[in-house]
Amino acid sequence: MSKIRFIDENGSFEIKSPQHTSGLYLPLASTKGLKSAVAPDFGGDAKTDQNHFLIAPKSVMDLQADRDTRNFFLIMNDELWSATGVSALQEANRFTKDEDDVTLTAGRMWQTVERCNKAKGIKATTSIFALLEQNAEIMVVTIQNDGKEPLSFEAVAAIPVFGRSADNLRDHRHVTSLLNRAVITEDGVVMQPTLSFDERGHKRNDSTYYVFGRDEKGEVPKHFMADADEYLGEGGTYLRPRSLIDGKGKKDNWMKPGDKVDGKECVAALRFEKITLAPKESYTYQVAIGIAGADNLHEIDDVRHFIKSVNTITEKFAETKEYWKNITPIHFKTGNKDFDGFMEWVAFQPTLRRIFGCSFLPHHDYGRGGRGWRDLWQDCLALLLTDPTDVREMLLDNFKGVRIDGTNATIIGDKPGEFKGDRNGIPRVWMDHGFWPFLTVKLYMDQTGDLDLFKEEVTYFKDNLIHRGDRLDASINEDSDLAVKTSTGETYKGSVLEHILIENLTAFYDAGNHGMIRLRNADWNDALDMAAEGGESVAFTCGYAGNLKDIATYLRIYMAKSKETKLLLSKEINILLEEDSVGTFNNPKEKQLVLEKYMNAVEADFSGEREYVDIEKIALLLEHKSESLMKQIRAKEWVCDDEGNGWYNGYYDNNKEKVEGVINGNVRMMLTGQVFAIMSATAKKDAVIAIINSAKKYLYKKHIGGYVLNTDFEELKTDLGRMFGFAYGDKENGAVFSHMAVMYSNALYKRGFAKEGYEALNSLFETAADFDVSHIYPGIPEYFNGKGRGLYHYLTGAASWYLMTMIIEAFGVRGSAGDLHLEPKLTKEQFDKNGNATITLPFRGHTFTVIYKNPKGKDYKEYEIGQVVIDNTCIIKGQKNLVSISENQIDSWNETTHVIEIELI
Numbered sequence: 001m002s003k004i005r006f007i008d009e010n011g012s013f014e015i016k017s018p019q020h021t022s023g024l025y026l027p028l029a030s031t032k033g034l035k036s037a038v039a040p041d042f043g044g045d046a047k048t049d050q051n052h053f054l055i056a057p058k059s060v061m062d063l064q065a066d067r068d069t070r071n072f073f074l075i076m077n078d079e080l081w082s083a084t085g086v087s088a089l090q091e092a093n094r095f096t097k098d099e100d101d102v103t104l105t106a107g108r109m110w111q112t113v114e115r116c117n118k119a120k121g122i123k124a125t126t127s128i129f130a131l132l133e134q135n136a137e138i139m140v141v142t143i144q145n146d147g148k149e150p151l152s153f154e155a156v157a158a159i160p161v162f163g164r165s166a167d168n169l170r171d172h173r174h175v176t177s178l179l180n181r182a183v184i185t186e187d188g189v190v191m192q193p194t195l196s197f198d199e200r201g202h203k204r205n206d207s208t209y210y211v212f213g214r215d216e217k218g219e220v221p222k223h224f225m226a227d228a229d230e231y232l233g234e235g236g237t238y239l240r241p242r243s244l245i246d247g248k249g250k251k252d253n254w255m256k257p258g259d260k261v262d263g264k265e266c267v268a269a270l271r272f273e274k275i276t277l278a279p280k281e282s283y284t285y286q287v288a289i290g291i292a293g294a295d296n297l298h299e300i301d302d303v304r305h306f307i308k309s310v311n312t313i314t315e316k317f318a319e320t321k322e323y324w325k326n327i328t329p330i331h332f333k334t335g336n337k338d339f340d341g342f343m344e345w346v347a348f349q350p351t352l353r354r355i356f357g358c359s360f361l362p363h364h365d366y367g368r369g370g371r372g373w374r375d376l377w378q379d380c381l382a383l384l385l386t387d388p389t390d391v392r393e394m395l396l397d398n399f400k401g402v403r404i405d406g407t408n409a410t411i412i413g414d415k416p417g418e419f420k421g422d423r424n425g426i427p428r429v430w431m432d433h434g435f436w437p438f439l440t441v442k443l444y445m446d447q448t449g450d451l452d453l454f455k456e457e458v459t460y461f462k463d464n465l466i467h468r469g470d471r472l473d474a475s476i477n478e479d480s481d482l483a484v485k486t487s488t489g490e491t492y493k494g495s496v497l498e499h500i501l502i503e504n505l506t507a508f509y510d511a512g513n514h515g516m517i518r519l520r521n522a523d524w525n526d527a528l529d530m531a532a533e534g535g536e537s538v539a540f541t542c543g544y545a546g547n548l549k550d551i552a553t554y555l556r557i558y559m560a561k562s563k564e565t566k567l568l569l570s571k572e573i574n575i576l577l578e579e580d581s582v583g584t585f586n587n588p589k590e591k592q593l594v595l596e597k598y599m600n601a602v603e604a605d606f607s608g609e610r611e612y613v614d615i616e617k618i619a620l621l622l623e624h625k626s627e628s629l630m631k632q633i634r635a636k637e638w639v640c641d642d643e644g645n646g647w648y649n650g651y652y653d654n655n656k657e658k659v660e661g662v663i664n665g666n667v668r669m670m671l672t673g674q675v676f677a678i679m680s681a682t683a684k685k686d687a688v689i690a691i692i693n694s695a696k697k698y699l700y701k702k703h704i705g706g707y708v709l710n711t712d713f714e715e716l717k718t719d720l721g722r723m724f725g726f727a728y729g730d731k732e733n734g735a736v737f738s739h740m741a742v743m744y745s746n747a748l749y750k751r752g753f754a755k756e757g758y759e760a761l762n763s764l765f766e767t768a769a770d771f772d773v774s775h776i777y778p779g780i781p782e783y784f785n786g787k788g789r790g791l792y793h794y795l796t797g798a799a800s801w802y803l804m805t806m807i808i809e810a811f812g813v814r815g816s817a818g819d820l821h822l823e824p825k826l827t828k829e830q831f832d833k834n835g836n837a838t839i840t841l842p843f844r845g846h847t848f849t850v851i852y853k854n855p856k857g858k859d860y861k862e863y864e865i866g867q868v869v870i871d872n873t874c875i876i877k878g879q880k881n882l883v884s885i886s887e888n889q890i891d892s893w894n895e896t897t898h899v900i901e902i903e904l905i
Contacts, residue, residue, distance in 0.1 A: 004771050004778060006337060010325045011344025012107035013778060019085060019094065019102055021775050023060045025362050026111050027352055027794060028128065031323075034135035034291070035360045038111055038128055040104050042084040043069040046289065047166070047360065048135060050369045051196065054209050054291045056162035057169055060362040067238040068160040070289065072126065072141045074153040078245050083124035083141050085115055088240040106777070108324035108348055110317070121147020121279075129320045131306070134299040136290030138306075140313055144282035152276040156244060157221075157287045160228065161191050161266040163209040166368075172197060179205070182226040182261040187304060188212035188288075189226045189268035206294035210303075211268030216284040218308045223254035225269035226261040243269070286313050327351055328386050329847065332806065333838040334830050338769050343806065345779035349799030350382035356795055363782075363792040371412050373401065374524065374797065377436040382800040384440070384447050385807055385841065391444060396458050399437065399499045404460045404484050404492075404602045405468050406506030408433050419461050419482070429469035431510070432523040432540045434503030438547050441500065442554060443804075447843070449818015449887050451558045455567070457493040460484040467599050468510065469520065486608025498569050500551060501618075505576040507544050508625050509595035511588040512536035513656045515632050517544060524739075525672065525709075527723030527732040531654035535720065538637050539650040539673040541629055546680025548626035552619035557817050559615050566612040572601045577613065577621055585628040630682045638687070641667050645694040646687070648677045654719040669698045670710040671740050679747035692748070692756055703773075705736035705784035706763030707744055729786025736784040738764060738798035742805060749809035754825040754860040761805065762829075811839045813850055818887035820844070822878070822902060824852050828859045844887065846896045854904040866905035871898050878902070 005014045018024055018040035025044055028036040036055075037044035043063050046054040058066060072083040080087045085100060093099045101116040110129040116122070123144040130137050145151040161182075168176045179193040193205045213221050225231045225243060230253075233242025243253070254271060255261075268289075275283060286307040292299045306312050328347040332340050357371045358364060371379070376398050384391055397417035401409040407429050409419035445451050462484045464476040484492045494502075512518045512534070519535030522528045528535070559565060575598040584590040633648065639661035640646045650673020651659040660668045674691045677683040683691060699707045712734055717724040723732040731737075745760035768774050768781070773788040780799055782792035808814040810830065812823035820843055831837045835855040841848060854863060865878035876883070883902060 004338075004769070006341035006778075007105065009331070009340070009344075010107060011341050011348070011778060012105065013341065014103060014105045015771070016103055018104040018113075021771075022064050023362070023775065024777060025060075025063060025793075026106055026109075026777065027356065027361060028109050028111075028130040028137060029352075029355050030130045030135050031132050032135050032296075034130055034137070035356055036130060036137060037361050039063045039069075040102070040111075040113060041069055041086050042071070042113075042126065042128065042139070043067075043086075044362065046137060046291075048291060050167075050359075051165040052207055052291060053162045053164065053166055054289065055160060057166040058362050063362055069238070070128070070137075070139060071158040071238070072124075072139070072285070072287070073156040073158060073244060074122070074143065075156060075244055076120075076151075076153045080240060080244055081117065081120060081122065083115060083126050083143065084113070086239060088237070091239055107321060108327075110321060116146065118146070121145060121149065121151060127317065129317055131303065131316060132320055132323055134290060134303050135292065135296075136288050136299070136303045138313055138316065139287040139289065140284065140310075140317070141287070142282050142284045143277070145277035145279050148279055150276050150278055152274060154274045155215075155272045155285055157211070157213050157268070157270040157285065158231070158238075158241070159211045159268045159287070159289055160238075161189070161209050161211065161268055163191050163193055163207075163266060164197065168197065177265045178263040180262070180264060180266050182264070182266050184224045184226060184255045184257050184259045185212070186257045187214060187220040188270055189224060189266070190300075191226070191266045191268075208292050208297065208300065209266075210288070210290055210292070210300055211270065212288045212304050212307060213270040213272070214286050214307045215272055216286075216310050219273070221270035222273050223271040224256065224259070225254055225271075226264070226266055228265040228267040231267045231269050241269075284310055286310065324348075329840070329842050330386060330803070330807070331840045333832065333836070335832040335837075339765055342765055342769055342778050343803075345777075346799050346802050347382070347386070349779055349794055349796065350379050350386075350803070353795045353797075353799070354379055354383075358795055361794060364795055373408055373410050373412070373430070373433050374436055376401075376412060377440040378797040378800050380440045381443055381804050384443050385804060387842070388444070388447055392448075392450065392453065395441065395444060395453065396456055396496070399458045399496055401461050402437075402499045402503060403462065403465075404502065404606070405466065405599050406434055406502045406504075406510075407465070407468050408503075409461045409463070420463075428521040430522050430524075430526070431507065431517055431520045431537055432543070434507050435540055435543045435547060437503060438500050438551060441496070442550060443815075445554060446815035446817060448815070449561075449844075451554070451561055451817065454495060454497040454558055456496050458496065458499070459491060459493055460499070466603050468506070468595075484602075484606065487605045488608070490608060492570075492606070492608045494570055495568065497555075497567060498573065501569070501573060501576070504544055504547050504551065505573075505625075506595060506598065508548065508629070509576065509591045509598070511591040512652065513588060514636065514652055515586065515588050515591075516541045516637075516652065519651065522721070523672075525721070525723065525732050527726070528651070528721035530718055530721045531652075534652065534654040534656040536652040537650070538633060538648065538652070539670075539676045542633060542648075542673070542676035542680045542682040545626045545629035545633070545682055546676070548622040548629075549680075552622040552626070555615050555619045555622075561817070565615055567615055567618070568610050569613050570602075571607055571609040571611050572598060574611070574613070575601060577618065579621060580624060580628065585625065586632065630680075633677070633682050634684075634687075637673075641694075645697060646690045647694045648673045648683065648687075648691070650674070651720065653717065659720060666711075666714060667698060668711055668713055669694065671695065671699055671707055671737075671744060672709070675740060675744045675747050678751055679743070681751070685751070688748075688751055688753065692753065695744075701736070702763050703767075704786060704788035705738075705741070705767040706760055707736060707741045708734050709737045709740055710734055730791075731783060735786070736764070736767070738780050738783055738796060739801065742780075742798050742801040746801060746805040746809060749805060749825055752825075754810070755827060757805070757809065757825075758827045758830070761802065761810070764802070807839065807841060811837070811850065811852075813839060813841060813843075813848070815843065816884075818844070820848075820885040820887075820890060822850060822883040822885075822900070823881055824865075824902070824904070825860050826852060826854075828854070828857050831857070844890050846890060846893065846898060849899045851899065851901045852904055853901060856905075858904060863904035866903035868903070869901045871895070
């Protein structure tokens with residue numbers, strides 16, 4: 001039985017026999033663009049983007065099937081043994097008594113594998129990491145003679161070099177290999193294709209791919225191969241290359257510096273001089289694997305210099321560990337060290353998603369790079385909790401993707417504030433997209449106290465998709481200036497608040513047949529994509545209702561802090577700011593007419609004129625709209641089973657029928673609608689209790705991670721979405737989808753149900769931490785399938801929400817318009833044996849360590865806040881459940897590191 005064992009407080013861990021588990025991989029990355037994945041056998045890939053793969057792309061299935069790995073062979077009397085375990089003999093010995101003993105140790109962006117073969121008396125220790133300032137991986141291989149007799153061998157590093165776009169994996173693979181030009185240097189292989197091949201137009205290639213090697217004395221390899229066909233030999237494989245075991249491998253058939261290989265699939269095979277190790281003696285080799293563009297060719301010589309010295313590489317390895325260890329300054333100490341180690345990885349995952357986007361790791365083989373609209377905003381959540389320094393500018397850039405009809409661009413460009421309408425120009429609208437920006441802005445304002453963000457002005461995005469995706473404007477093309485212009489041709493800018501209002505108010509008026517907001521092409525669940533005409537999302541109608549109410553609250557906070565009573569908004573937005581004088585709010589057709597009127601006004605002849613509007617008037621109107629939605633949902637969307645268990649219907653399908661309840665004798669329940677009903681306070685307390693009981697009955701499966709996304713509808717429901725074509729228990733159809741399960745926990749905490757919120761979080765942790773069930777390294781995956789296996793690891797918005805829920809809700813350390821509030825909702829299980837629970841995190845440029853002391857082992861709602869001691873000197877009295885420290889007080893402190901001890905009595 002395998003088990004993850006944490007070996008330090010930074011989340012570094014150890015596991016025995018990782019080769020017995022399929023689909024394991026770790027991310028590696030530089031700060032300059034390199035993105036890699038490495039498996040326990042050093043399979044995986046490396047790239048800078050979709051069109052520059054140094055090592056060929058690998059999906060999770062390829063990790064088991066493909067053997068073109070980063071390899072390091074020892075040749076001993078024509079017998080091959082691999083330091084990474086990838087040889088025919090070692091594959092044949094797998095699961096037998098002759099198998100190597102393997103231990104993997106890993107941390108953030110690095111991996112070390114120790115492989116021992118007692119029969120041969122060999123121990124190989126192989127480490128891999130990425131340099132920080134160069135787009136290169138470094139492999140360090142140390143061979144030790146663990147036997148009693150001298151050990152002789154020739155070492156061969158063998159790295160396949162792909163050197164082109166992921167598209168070429170099956171599209172013109174042979175043709176693109178004809179572009180390859182490889183040159184043997186004194187220390188390795190350099191490959192630079194002549195052209196980048198693309199059916200839409202070829203261009204001169206400017207990227208160089210390279211592999212260099214040195215031994216511990218700084219000596220270079222003695223022999224080389226760059227032609228993959230020659231290296232493998234006729235009938236040979238990457239497990240048993242003929243060039244290493246028969247006459248084809250004689251030294252006179254290998255290449256020397258200055259030799260060239262044109263038009264071939266490339267491999268960098270670097271063969272070192274034969275050596276003999278005495279018992280207990282060891283020898284080390286350094287291998288660099290990298291890519292450089294025309295603008296940074298100097299990196300190549302830098303990397304070549306580094307690997308000349310073991311000491312230099314040791315220093316670089318330490319630098320890499322230290323950099324990634326310190327990238328997230330949030331740490332937990334609870335009664336469970338495994339949980340604390342798990343949280344080190346959860347805190348790191350938002351950083352990984354900013355680097356890798358939603359692609360570029362083996363489980364994310366559907367992606368072509370970049371991030372989506374939700375990713376922009378939800379990744380900021382974690383950043384606001386770790387390092388909010390540059391978030392203000394990021395938020396302003398992000399708002400440039402909002403269209404003036406309340407929708408937004410869905411493809412994110414390479415530069416901040418750069419957007420594209422949608423892949424292939426397909427007119428699509430996700431109805432939830434307008435919900436997320438204010439959620440992030442609210443957290444920003446709480447953490448920083450910067451409510452002036454409301455007044456900052458940015459442009460609006462404009463492309464050929466208009467009228468909330470219902471129409472195309474043929475006059476707009478990709479070469480146009482993609483910004484909204486006024487009728488006089490001037491680029492229009494509106495305040496951040498105006499952007500937020502337009503997103504939320506247009507959604508409010510975009511009503512379906514039952515008065516809920518139209519589902520259109522999907523909400524957060526992309527697989528609800530087959531109800532564009534008649535579908536409605538009750539779930540996100542709750543979400544928007546909550547937004548409208550919260551915007552009103554923050555407008556009043558803004559008034560109180562700024563002493564301003566009016567804000568400048570576009571004249572046209574007044575169409576959306578009308579009161580319900582004629583019953584429009586409860587009439588779907590009338591609401592659509594208002595939306596149509598607004599869209600025509602801003603699309604046909606947008607004036608660009610602005611008027612001052614009373615802030616209190618806006619706040620009151622938003623509250624009225626919010627309450628109208630909540631009342632409709634409470635009155636019309638509550639469903640029950642035959643036993644009286646109740647919950648909210650979350651959707652209407654394309655036939656305009658309710659999706660949830662008891663349908664044809666089958667109980668149908670989805671988690672999403674319950675999350676947003678609770679989070680937005682649409683669900684009152686008695687309804688929350690009923691939902692908790694129903695969700696526990698129909699959706700909770702503790703052994704696979706907790707709350708599944710839905711019950712089994714037992715139908716291919718083509719009037720709602722493709723999710724029902726998935727096997728039940730996978731992906732969006734009935735899996736434990738971590739993102740929504742965490743949001744369910746968050747919603748429960750917000751409403752004071754800490755015990756139930758903790759249970760939802762802890763179920764996810766316990767499943768992830770049970771390696772024999774989850775089969776993943778530490779961290780939270782996108783989902784757990786019907787057997788509890790974690791899938792689509794690392795790159796999930798669930799990590800940001802898990803981190804945020806632990807900080808703001810469980811530990812209760814949160815900003816409130818710039819003030820620091822401490823309001824713990826910890827359960828007794830979360831304290832250590834001494835009754836302490838500790839969190840360290842940054843806030844307003846200071847680092848706080850908050851220690852909650854619960855010596856009597858009381859549970860949430862049993863304890864109250866007693867004495868509060870700050871930095872051993874300042875003693876203050878908190879309220880019953882809350883400690884508040886003003887932003888002015890924090891900013892007045894000279895020291896930036898503080899310890900707050902809070903007694904719970």
